[in-house]
Amino acid sequence: MSDGWWFQRDGERVVWRGTPRLSAALPGVGLGVLVCVAAAAAAITVDVRLAAGVLPGGGVAVWSVLGVKRTEFVLTTRALWAKRGVLGRSVRRVGTRKIQNTAFTQSPTGSVFGYGTVTVEVAGGEELELRRVDDPETVQTTLRERMAGTDGVIPGSSDQWRSVLRLTRAIRASVAHADSARGDDDAS
Template sequence: MQGNSDAPSWVTLTEGEQLVWSGHPSLRSVGGTFVVGLILIAVGIGVGILFEGVIQLLSLVPIGLGLFTAGVTYVNYRSVQYVLTAEEVYKKTGIISRNVVNIRLDRIQNTSYTQSLPERFLGYGHIQIDTAGTGGSDLVLTNVPNPEYVNGLITEYLDNVRPQPDDQRQTA
């Protein structure tokens, strides 16, 4: 469990609410695209060193494409963040403009996670969060590292906010 001082500035914690988990999509989910960008940069540098004249100038094309590819991939990775507190689940997207979706744990009806075979080998997957009265997933956390663990944390905290069978009998 993490302390309240670790909560991102865009998360508003109520008194006594604690940060449970915070993370970004797995780097492994964007690693291939990032590596392609780095390879393009390396090829461009190699061509620039080995050749002269017009070909040396043309080496700027793969360098530019590589910088663009790696840069966009990194920005997309950093623009998504997930937060689980003892009371809510948050998903933030965007860097310049920001979109924050939060769902209170007491509104969550069901959670599940999925992993394809490659995602399972690479250790990431997707968590679907459903609330009562809706037809589909209300919130999907994509490319979450170790989704089984994170889904387990959500389930553990859901159990803390849902009334237990003994509590229901006493209030009825």
């Protein structure tokens, strides 16, 4: 059931999946285009051999896009997984019990277009950032639910909870009866 870079244990299920928005590559693409334009201008005005600078500029742009495309995040009922890397692959797994705190931030454009960064503080480790993910507030809420160990599902069946209610009422009645009996003894 996993994609080969993360694994699931019995009963574990995916709660959320996400990737950064492609706009996260814009700074690298912009730099690559700037290098390409500068190399082309230098080739026209100075020396044709300077056109070779277009290759590194294109490489920077492609590298930035691939870096974003090959980044994935998966939250299961037991862990948060993050995969990054263009030529190689770096995978990090953080058990939900190791997550100490979460926060999200949004830039003004992120607020308008619905993306932001979710920061995850990890006990005994480096914090993890889920950059430029869609709807970061929902992602943070989902992470907090996992930290608390809840799925939004109440454990037990209706019959079990009715039994607990009957037992609680019986205990309350017994305590009330004992209090009233003790009150009668004190009055005499």
